[in-house]
Amino acid sequence: MNGEGEDASKVIHVKFLTKLDYPFKVPVTSVVIPSSVTRLGLSSIVNSLLTLEKPEPFDFLIDGELIRMSLEQFLNAKGISAERTLEIEYIRAVAPRKEEKPSLHDDWVSAVDGSFPRFVLTGCYDGLGRIWSSPGSCTHILEGHTGAISSIAFANSEGAEGVTVATASRDRTLRLFKVDPAESGDSTTRVGAYKILCGHKASVASVAAQKYGSKVCSGSWDCTINVWDTNESTSELSVPGKKRKGNNQAEEPQLEGEVETTLVGHTQCVSSVVWPEHDVIYSCSWDHSVRRWDVETGKDSLNLYSGKALNTVDVGGEGSALVAAGGSDPILRVWDPRKPGTSAPVFQFASHSSWISACKWHTSSWFHLLSASYDGKIMLWDLRTAWPLSIIETHKDKVLCADWWKGDSVVSGGADSNLRISSGISIS
Numbered sequence: 450m451n452g453e454g455e456d457a458s459k460v461i462h463v464k465f466l467t468k469l470d471y472p473f474k475v476p477v478t479s480v481v482i483p484s485s486v487t488r489l490g491l492s493s494i495v496n497s498l499l500t501l502e503k504p505e506p507f508d509f510l511i512d513g514e515l516i517r518m519s520l521e522q523f524l525n526a527k528g529i530s531a532e533r534t535l536e537i538e539y540i541r542a543v544a545p546r547k548e549e550k551p552s553l554h555d556d557w558v559s560a561v562d563g564s565f566p567r568f569v570l571t572g573c574y575d576g577l578g579r580i581w582s583s584p585g586s587c588t589h590i591l592e593g594h595t596g597a598i599s600s601i602a603f604a605n606s607e608g609a610e611g612v613t614v615a616t617a618s619r620d621r622t623l624r625l626f627k628v629d630p631a632e633s634g635d636s637t638t639r640v641g642a643y644k645i646l647c648g649h650k651a652s653v654a655s656v657a658a659q660k661y662g663s664k665v666c667s668g669s670w671d672c673t674i675n676v677w678d679t680n681e682s683t684s685e686l687s688v689p690g691k692k693r694k695g696n697n698q699a700e701e702p703q704l705e706g707e708v709e710t711t712l713v714g715h716t717q718c719v720s721s722v723v724w725p726e727h728d729v730i731y732s733c734s735w736d737h738s739v740r741r742w743d744v745e746t747g748k749d750s751l752n753l754y755s756g757k758a759l760n761t762v763d764v765g766g767e768g769s770a771l772v773a774a775g776g777s778d779p780i781l782r783v784w785d786p787r788k789p790g791t792s793a794p795v796f797q798f799a800s801h802s803s804w805i806s807a808c809k810w811h812t813s814s815w816f817h818l819l820s821a822s823y824d825g826k827i828m829l830w831d832l833r834t835a836w837p838l839s840i841i842e843t844h845k846d847k848v849l850c851a852d853w854w855k856g857d858s859v860v861s862g863g864a865d866s867n868l869r870i871s872s873g874i875s876i877s
Contacts, residue, residue, distance in 0.1 A: 459484040461520060462534040465495055468877070469541065475499055479534050484521040491516070495539055506542035508838070511535065515834035543817065543829050544839035545859070546873025549584035551843075558862025560601040560616075563854030567630060570614060571868050572598030578616045580628060584870050589628050589638045593645075596620030596652070604658040604665050604679050613679055615665045617653035622646060623667055625679055625706075641703070646677050648708040657724040664709070666730050668719030674712040674732055676744060712742050714749050717758070720776075725764040733762035733774050741786070753784050753792050765810025765818065766832065771795075773818055775805025781820045781830070798830055800837050807851045807861075814876050819859060821851035827861055829874070843869045 460481045467474055475498040482494060492507045499505075509516045516523050516537075524531050552571075560572030568588070569581040578591030578601050596619035604615040604625065612628040624642035651670035658665050658679075666676050681704065717735035724730050730742040735758040741751035759776035766773075772784045779801035782794040803824040811817040816832045827841040827848055846864035854860045858872040 459521065461524075461531050464534055464536050465498070466536055466538050467540070468538075472501065473499065473505065473541070482520075484524075484531065485519050487519050488516050491520070491537070491539070492542070506544065507539045508542045510538045510540070510833065513833060515831060515838075517834050517836045540877040541875035542838070543831065543874060543876060545841060545871035547871070548843055549870035549872060552581060552585050552587070552868040552870075554579070554862075554866045554868065556597075557849060557864050557866055558868055559849050560598055561850040561852050561860050561862045561868065562602050563852040563858070563860045565603045565605075565612065566855050568612070569854060569860050569868065569870070570601045570603065571862055572601040572616060573866075574598070576618065576620075578614065578626070580612075580614070581868065584868075587637050588630075589640050591616060591624070591626045591628075591640050591642070593624055593642050594618040594620050594622070599653060600655045600667075602656050602658050602665070615656045615658060615679065617656040617667055619652040621649050621652060621669075623653055623656055623665070623677065625665075627681075643681055644679070644704040644706050646675075646706045646708075648675055648711075649673070654718060655721045657722045657730070659724050659727065661727055666712075666722050666724055668722040668732055668734075670718045672713075672715045672717060672719060672734075674715075674719055674722060674730065674742065675708045676710040676712070676730075677706050678709060710744065710747055712744075712747055712749070714740060720759060721761045723763055725769060731762055731764050731772065733759035733776070735759065735776075739772055739774050739784070751786055753786070755782055755794075760805060761807045763809050763818070765812070767815040771810070773808045773810065775808050775820055775822075777804050779803060779805065779822065779824070781805055781808055781818075783818075783832070796832060798828075798835065798837070800828060800840075801826065803847075806847070806849050809852050811853055811856070811876055813856060817876055819851055819853065821848040821861060823847040825863070827851050827859060827871075829859075839874075841869075841871050843871065 461484050462479050465475050491509050496504045554573045556574035562570040571579045574597040576594040579587050580589040582588050598618050600617040602615050604613040614626045617623050623646035625644040649669040653669045655668040715734040719734050722732045728744045733739045739753040740749040757777045759774050762774040775781045781798040783796035785795045801822040805822050807821040821827045825844050828837040829839040844863040848863040851861040857874045861869050
């Protein structure tokens with residue numbers, strides 16, 4: 450009993466600081482709190498100081514690191530003295546405030562893109578791409594593939610009118626679609642491709658658009674990466690016997706694009722590609738590697754090895770230079786290629802219980818990224834702690850794809866045939 454009383458009597462002097470504006474700013478004065486308090490307890494204390502009508506969940510940092518244990522355990526682990534007045538920064542907790550109603554598809558949702566704020570793109574095992582303006586509201590259906598869609602991406606160059614969408618499929622082709630957002634009304638518009646991209650010898654696993662350009666790249670089970678032009682060139686001949694129906698249902702000629710460049714080096718399936726800089730492509734493969742490619746020379750300038758077959762790669766974080774990848778184990782790995790002399794990951798997150806199917810950096814944060822897994826969960830991560838900030842468990846089966854949308858939402862698809870949108874996520 451005496452020991453318990455002694456533990457309970459341990460207190461720490463703290464000051465709560467924040468970069469948040471009114472009404473989330475507390476007076477900067479020293480307060481005394483129990484050393485045994487956890488993050489939830491700290492959040493309750495700050496809420497009592499703020500006297501908000503509705504409690505707000507907060508996260509807390511000491512010396513730039515998030516607290517994920519009791520305050521006393523954290524101080525002991527970091528060797529921080531409890532004798533001085535501690536400065537604790539608080540931020541709004543990163544967690545969804547709202548779950549939108551699901552958008553049901555006819556088959557597994559295998560691809561999603563949330564990079565355009567007005568719409569969400571999905572690709573499905575039924576061979577159709579879909580454009581959603583809001584939960585449950587499908588404005589356009591992109592048709593023509595004869596196999597499951599494996600990847601989908603907005604492919605607009607800066608200032609382009611309308612929306613250009615690229616799809617990749619198990620039918621070995623990519624297709625390019627032009628969509629006029631003004632056409633979307635109460636009914637769903639069916640759109641055919643204006644260009645078919647043929648050249649891969651096996652299923653196409655991934656497509657990504659060039660940043661500030663008019664090209665797309667694709668990764669395939671034939672172990673190659675192809676680079677294509679999205680322009681509707683008048684010099685290209687229409688494909689004999691191939692026509693598309695426009696929105697007025699009149700048949701129009703359909704162009705077939707040729708490969709501009711092929712990047713060769715991977716020895717197994719190229720499972721994911723991203724194009725974060727004008728002339729730089731990143732890829733990952735079932736050969737366990739992440740590679741960085743110079744588009745102009747066609748050579749790879751970086752090789753990172755994970756020891757596992759990889760399904761997904763993305764580039765972002767500090768300086769838009771960190772490489773995140775996941776695959777055939779539950780570990781999300783993050784490398785910093787700017788650090789010379791080492792190919793080891795600088796971060797490894799291991800809270801999933803099955804293969805990782807997707808990872809995506811937040812576009813405006815150095816610290817935040819998400820991962821999706823066959824365990825049915827989406828996890829939101831912050832590089833300042835080894836534990837997930839939040840776990841989204843809205844899917845009833847494997848999660849196959851996920852992305853950020855509008856900066857404060859997560860869009861995802863899975864084997865439950867649903868597009869799910871988790872919104873109201875505060876990224877500080």
